[in-house]
Amino acid sequence: MSILRVAIDIPLPRLFDYSSDDALPEDVGRCVRVPFGSGEKIGVITALTLNSDQAADKIKPVREILRSLPTLPADWLALTKFCSHYYQYPLGAVMAMALPPHLRRGKTPRRRAPSSAATTPTRAQTPQPKLLPEQAGAVDTVAAKFGQYAAFLLHGITGSGKTEVYLRLIEKLLAQGRQALMLVPEIALTPQLEARVAGRFPDARVVSAHSGVADAVRARGFLDALEGHADILLGTRLAVFTPLPRLGLIVVDEEHDASFKQQEGLRYSARDVAVWRAHQLGIPILLGSATPSLETFYHARQDGGRYHLLELTQRAVAEAPPAVRCVDTRREKLQDGMSAVLLAAIEARLERAEQSLIFLNRRGYAPVLCCPACAWVSRCRRCAANLVVHLADQRLRCHHCGFETAIPKHCPECGNLDIHPFGRGTQRLEESLSARFPTARILRVDRDSASTPAKWQAILETIHGGRADILIGTQMLAKGHDFPILTLVGVVGADAALFAADFRAPERLFSQLMQVGGRSGRALLPGEVLIQTEYPAHPLYQALVTHDYARFATTQLAERRAAGFPPFTFQALLRAEATRLEDAVDFLKLAAKHARTIATEQISLYDPVPMRIQRIMTMERAQLLVESTNRPALQNFLAAWSDRLYTIKMARSLRWHLDVDPLEF
Ligand code: ADP
Ligand code: ZN
């Protein structure tokens, strides 16, 4: 009789032992049906042992080892173990998340149909352009590292031919009989991209994996990948967990995109997990972006850095980048948030039957207080962050270190009484645009209007078909689509991001504006970007005007270094949610007490921050930041801390989680 150590999807960081008479060493990695409590659960066998820490009479026999399902390979078990450890999340829950829903429930997937929707064997090969010298150089450099770990950053503006580089590398890889994994942001995975990949490789089996794929199809695709039938796996963040026995290259396109980070459950970064996986398997990984995340850029720019930098400095197609200009809104009176310059530019587009996009930067930035008279901004006295306005209890709070103070009645610098949070005045934009341009067809594009892939597809068709004149959009429209008659991008409300409490806000703003600018002026019509701002001389806008990402990134990195923010430090947040804010804060105070007993001097602990966010569920939230300049030290601390957190009695009566490398504060 042997003991099986089984990972089960429950919210506790432990494995469970069961006995079996007929288990074999090769059953490790198999799904198993086990009794649990008064019911039954499906788990994954992580090890076969002879001894157990559990009392012998507590060890129950397994019900069934599910041998009709394929075995999850050892490298997959190692990958999920790494994630469990790194993100402080129970292994059984990691595995459940990494498996398609069908397999998670122990359901045997259908046999592979020859023309299954997820696998697209095509015949129409599309012709290949001749590579530009920089593209060819990038392909050769990466291909030279096939068969060993190496991480590359492919930095090039939209249209510089990055995707072409990926496709050439995949072609070389397939010729060696290996598999490729290509990860793209959620919104970028359109039928167009699938068709482009499938069209280039008519004899390859291309499998798509994203949240829009039906469960049964996803399970089939997962098995095709695992059994080595799939050649190319194209997917969003969840695809990073697909087992691929012949994997030879990982591509992460738009690597800076926030959708690679899961914001619930296992809060993993698919990009970071992909890098770990490439290292584990000894294969190259290529991260591509026009505006890399500062973390990635930092690794690529350091001498002897962890990533190799490959740059594409030219456009593959002969097009000038759009002309970017700032409209100084201190000098003119705005009409419902819009300047006369911008209104005139829209009018000119309407006359020429071209499209305009009004880009609203409304990404829920926590409001920061400012003085329009002297440009004073509410800053934290204890650290480098900006203070956030909490109107509910009239406080200013630092979301970073927990410092708080009352909202001042007047500007502490100049005495002005009219101080207010950034980012007002864009709410009624749609109404005022339709009042001003009554015959224009106005299309709003945001998370609500594009809530399903079908709706999103319909919106794209409306734009492409020229059936909209003015688009009003948020960051959704910034990504990966060419709109041939869109020639004007107006940016309003962007200044809020310059002084947001979230230190990543300028990075996001820059990348969105670069991307959204790239939407304008494709084909033969030149594009124009007008940014309404009270700070036209701000380095971020200046770098946009000159299309100079490196300059922007270099100044940002200098600021981050001075402030001690990532990538110069590593962070984790403990968040708690409860119906009463006091409970969430009390839990964090207890957690902080435990933390102080185990933290070494390499760990910085801050104060809990009550968030008091009014939400549908009327849940209140509080958070606590921990930091270290030493990642292993932080990891060790988190492991010990997390063990203690589970022992706190209060932990069972509210919701809490750890977010390692958090992206949002
Ligand atoms: P990116 O991924 O950087 O936005 P793409 O690879 O999609 O760029 O290239 C943009 C456009 O230029 C595509 O239509 C592509 O087919 C074309 N293209 C890419 N490389 C070349 C090349 N070397 N010669 C001609 N056209 C190219
Ligand atoms: Zn002032």
Ligand code: ZN
């Ligand atoms: Zn602070």
